[in-house]
Amino acid sequence: MHTDAALKIAITTGEPAGVGPELTLLALAHALLVEPPIWPDVYFTVLGDSPLLEMRAKVVGVDWLALLATGRIALRHEALSAPVTAGQLNAANSRYVLALLDVAIAGALAKSFDAIVTAPLQKSVINEAGIPFTGHTEYLAVRTGTEQVVMMLAGQPNARAESAALTTSITSTSTQHRYHPFKSSCRPGQAFRVALATTHLPLKEVAAALTTDKLISTLRIMDAHLRRDFGIKKPRILVTGLNPHAGEQGHLGREEIEIIIPALEYVQGLGIDARGPYPADTLFQPRYLDQADCVLAMYHDQGLPVLKYATFGTGINVTLGLPIIRTSVDHGTALDLAGTGRADPASLLEAIDAAVTMARYRRFPESNLGISV
Ligand SMILES: NC(=O)C1=CN([C@@H]2O[C@H](COP(=O)(O)OP(=O)(O)OC[C@H]3O[C@@H](n4cnc5c(N)ncnc54)[C@H](O)[C@@H]3O)[C@@H](O)[C@H]2O)C=CC1
Numbered sequence: 450m451h452t453d454a455a456l457k458i459a460i461t462t463g464e465p466a467g468v469g470p471e472l473t474l475l476a477l478a479h480a481l482l483v484e485p486p487i488w489p490d491v492y493f494t495v496l497g498d499s500p501l502l503e504m505r506a507k508v509v510g511v512d513w514l515a516l517l518a519t520g521r522i523a524l525r526h527e528a529l530s531a532p533v534t535a536g537q538l539n540a541a542n543s544r545y546v547l548a549l550l551d552v553a554i555a556g557a558l559a560k561s562f563d564a565i566v567t568a569p570l571q572k573s574v575i576n577e578a579g580i581p582f583t584g585h586t587e588y589l590a591v592r593t594g595t596e597q598v599v600m601m602l603a604g605q606p607n608a609r610a611e612s613a614a615l616t617t618s619i620t621s622t623s624t625q626h627r628y629h630p631f632k633s634s635c636r637p638g639q640a641f642r643v644a645l646a647t648t649h650l651p652l653k654e655v656a657a658a659l660t661t662d663k664l665i666s667t668l669r670i671m672d673a674h675l676r677r678d679f680g681i682k683k684p685r686i687l688v689t690g691l692n693p694h695a696g697e698q699g700h701l702g703r704e705e706i707e708i709i710i711p712a713l714e715y716v717q718g719l720g721i722d723a724r725g726p727y728p729a730d731t732l733f734q735p736r737y738l739d740q741a742d743c744v745l746a747m748y749h750d751q752g753l754p755v756l757k758y759a760t761f762g763t764g765i766n767v768t769l770g771l772p773i774i775r776t777s778v779d780h781g782t783a784l785d786l787a788g789t790g791r792a793d794p795a796s797l798l799e800a801i802d803a804a805v806t807m808a809r810y811r812r813f814p815e816s817n818l819g820i821s822v
């Protein structure tokens with residue numbers, strides 16, 4: 450039975466041919482079919498097609514009825530438009546994928562959900578259905594009427610070993626759980642966080658998309674969220690340059706001088722501890738990262754490969770700047786693994802844990818000790 454104090458989290462199961470449905474089941478089984486359960490005060494609404502979830506539960510060995518019997522999961526059934534074969538995309542189901550998101554977003558805006566957690570979707574197949582779509586991040590901004598959002602990924606570089614142990618234990622509904630996703634021993638300074646000044650756009654459009662105003666608002670959003678959701682009193686943000694060697698004093702590009710440095714000077718005047726621009730090829734080393742709370746990279750493949758090299762499979766993605774809480778996994782649809790039970794739910798567990806923690810902090814700000822990723 451829900452109480453007013455209980456947190457309510459919506460999980461969208463994403464692309465039906467991908468790993469999202471089975472990872473949702475595996476993550477919830479791992480959290481709820483154990484003793485003691487993880488997140489005892491949290492209720493989940495799973496958004497997806499009911500027969501699909503039942504079928505994937507069988508395939509990956511999760512007892513779906515036992516999960517429902519916990520009383521902590523409500524299924525919000527949305528019907529698929531076409532039958533699904535794991536690993537095979539079908540543009541006919543693109544509207545279904547977006548309908549899951551729309552229901553979750555509307556519920557979060559109406560405060561029926563404290564947070565939404567999204568399993569991965571396939572951006573290409575939505576476009577193939579004739580719907581312009583670049584990602585959850587941009588879609589969430591539009592659907593919530595938010596002018597600017599910031600994509601930030603975060604992870605613990607040392608979490609990989611723990612995740613390996615998880616894969617072998619996850620299908621078991623035994624009372625032991627070997628993996629606790631909330632790594633409370635990890636203080637904010639030990640986490641690796643990378644935010645992006647631009648998100649999903651062709652590389653040739655990146656330079657034109659960077660403006661001083663956009664960087665200023667990006668840094669302001671980051672500073673505010675790192676304080677509020679991550680419990681960091683005075684966040685330090687290190688900002689990359691755009692060009693090789695941060696422009697080599699203007700000889701290899703002028704965006705640093707004309708766009709990035711003016712933005713840094715402006716936000717420093719507001720009391721934000723943002724520094725740079727640093728050459729991206731040498732910034733990602735302990736000497737810099739140990740003194741920082743987050744890196745702001747100028748584009749997707751400047752920052753994320755480094756973060757994913759260190760944390761892939763156990764990291765999270767958070768959309769900053771929204772009026773609602775949204776977290777997600779650090780990986781995609783993994784079509785090659787869909788329906789095999791071999792995909793690792795560790796990142797989804799982390800994403801749920803981060804959503805729970807953020808939601809709890811927003812409800813009870815005095816308890817904010819900092820999210821652990
Ligand atoms: N939040 C989201 O909805 C995201 C969606 N995507 C989308 O996913 C699609 C596929 O992207 P790719 O670049 O192929 O990346 P991917 O992450 O789906 O796959 C890359 C490699 O990592 C493996 N992998 C991914 N998740 C795994 C897991 N949980 N356990 C074990 N191995 C895993 C895959 O098997 C594959 O070998 C694209 O359409 C992309 O846009 C990508 C990232 C995030």
Ligand SMILES: NCC(=O)COP(=O)(O)O
Pocket residue numbers: 583584585586587753766777
């Ligand atoms: N590589 C991260 C990514 O593509 C996240 O996309 P989305 O969360 O905006 O769908």
